[in-house]
Amino acid sequence: MENKIQLQVSNLKKQFGSETVLDGINLDIHKGEVVVVLGPSGCGKSTLLRCINGLETPTGGTVSVDGIEVTSSNKKITQIRQKIGMVFQSYDLFPHKNIMDNITLAPVKVQKRPRKEVEQDAERLLKRVGLWEKRKAFPRELSGGQKQRVAIVRALCMKPEVMLFDEVTAALDPEMVREVLEVMLELADRGMTMIIVTHEMQFARVVADRIIFLEGGKIQEESSPEEFFTNPKTQRAKDFLQTFTFEKRKTNNI
Amino acid sequence: MQDSGISVLFMGSNFLRLLEGLWVTVRISLISVILSIPLGILFGMFMTLKNPFSKVISRIYLEFIRIMPQLVLLFIAYFGVTRAFGWNLSAELSAVIVFTLWGTAEMGDLVRGALISIPKHQYDSAEALGMTKMQTFVYVVVPQTMRRLIPLTINLTTRMIKTTSLVVLIGITEVLKVGKQIIDANRFDYPTAALWVYGVVFLLYFLACWPISILAKRLEKRWR
C-alpha cells in the first residue's frame, strides 16, 4: 500500500425519493488498499459502489478518482469509468458475444486500443484465471464461477486503477465460490486497489486491509479486520456478526 | 374426365394472369413491410421512452390499429379519405398506406417487447465499462434485440402477405380475384375448375410464404 489517495469519497449522500440511503459517507482509499464493505441487506452497499462509478447520481457530496470528480453531468464520466472496473452479482456477460469478444469489446471500442494488443492482454489474463481454453465459448456454455472470472477479466482488460466488487459470489453455487475468491485474492496480492462488498466473512477477514461497516446510511465502524471480527466496537456490528454464527439449540428433552 | 378442370389453368394466359395477381399481392405486402420495418423500429423506440405523453400517444395508436379490422381501415383510406379531402388515392396506394400503418404498429410493439426484454444489468455492465449510451445501444442492445426480432418480423411479413387478400374489396385485382375471374369465365365448360384454380392459388401463397418461414426457422435456430 502506498500513500497516494486513489479514491476519495466526501460527504456522499444518496436519496431515492424520500428514502435516504447514504447519509454523508467519507472514505479515502489509498493506492493498493483493499477495503471490504460490510453491512446488513439494504443498507446501501450496492448504492455506494454505484455512486462511486457514476451509475447512480449522488444527491450530495463528491467522489473523486485520482483527483478527478465523478459526476454524471460531467462529460468525462466515461473516461473516469475506465479507471474503475466493476463486477456485479448477476452474471452480466454479453450473451451474444463469445468470451474473447466480451473482453475485447470495450477496450477496442471505448479505449480505441489496437485489437492485437488487447487480445494479447486478454490472453494473458484468461490464462491467469485458467479460462484460455474457453475463449471461443459463449457465456451460456460457462458455469457461474467461470462467468464471474470472465467478468473480472473483462473489467481488468480496461486496465482500471480501482476495482469494485458487488457480492460477486452471492449467486454462485458454494463449490464455485472459492475459484472466484482466489482470483480476487491474487488481484489484491498484485496491489490492485479494491472495494469489495461480500457476505463471505472468512474471505473478508483475509483479503481486507480495512473493514467498513455500513448501517443507517452511515459508516458505523471502520477498523482492521482483526479488530472488527474479534472485538467490534459498536453494538450494531456485534449484532451483525451475530447473524453469521449459529448456536446449537437442540436439547435432548422434548 | 371429360371436363378436367386442370386444363383451364393452361388455357390462354390464365396461368400468367395468376402469377401477375400474385405479384400484386407480393408487391403490396413487400412495399408495406419495407416501410413498416424502419418506421416500426422508430415507433418501438418511441414507445419505450420514459415519458407519459409518448406512452399515451403510442398506446392509442396501437389500440386503434388493432381494434379496427383491416378491412375498415382500407375502406376509410380508399373511400373515406377520397371523399373527405378530395384526394384521389389509387387503390394500391391506399392499400400500401393501410398495411404500412398496421405494420408499423405491430412492428413497433415487437421492437418495444425486444427492447424491454434486455435486462437492466446489461446496460449497467456496458456503462460500467465506459461505454456511452450510444455505444451501449449499438454494441449491446441492438444485437440482442435483432436476434429476437428477425424471426418475429418474418412472421409478420407472412401474415401481411396473407392479409393482403382483403384488397380485392377496394377493387384491386390480386391473385385471389384473378382466380375467381378464371373460374367464373369457365363455370359452364369446366365445372371442376374451381378446385384446380383455388388449389393453384393456395400453392402460390404457399410458395410466397414458405421460403420466408424457412428463413425464420433457420435464423431462430442459429441465434437461439
Ligand SMILES: Nc1ncnc2c1ncn2[C@@H]1O[C@H](COP(=O)(O)OP(=O)(O)OP(=O)(O)O)[C@@H](O)[C@H]1O
Ligand atoms: N433504483 C432504486 N430506486 C429506489 N430505491 C432504491 C434503488 N436502488 C436501491 N434502492 C433502495 O436503497 C436501499 C439500499 O439498496 P442497496 O441495493 O444499495 O442495498 P445493499 O446494501 O446493496 O443490499 P443487499 O445486501 O441486499 O445487496 C434499499 O432500501 C433499496 O430499496
Ligand SMILES: [Mg+2]
Ligand atoms: Mg447489494
